[in-house]
Amino acid sequence: ATAAGGGSMMTREQLLHLFSRFSFLTSLPEFKDRIADAVSDKQEAVAVTTEVQEEILREMGIDPGFGISCLGKVNVVYENDMDLMIKFYQFVANQE
DSSP: OOTTTSSSSOOOOHHHHHHHHHHHHHTTHHHHHHHHHHTTOOOOHHHHHHHHHHHHHHHHTOOOOHHHHHTTHHHTTTTTTTTHHHHHHHHHHTOO
C-alpha cells in the first residue's frame, strides 16, 4: 500500500498482525521479567517494548526501521478505518 505523500506503508493485515502479536507477547510473564530487568539496569521500559516490536517485525520479514516508521503514520494513513484505529490505540496503550 502506498501512503499519502508517497513512500510505502505496511498493509492493514500486517499492522493487525503486529498489534495482536504484540498484545500476546506483552501479556506473557517473560515480558514482565524483561521489563523488570530493564528497569533494574536503569533502562527505559519503552526500550523493551520497542525491542519486542522489532522482533515481531523481523519475524514478519519486515525491516524493523521501516515498520517502526510506519507506526508513526498509522493515524494519518488509516484515519478513516475505525476498526484499525481502535486496535492501534489499544496497541499504543499497551506500550505504556
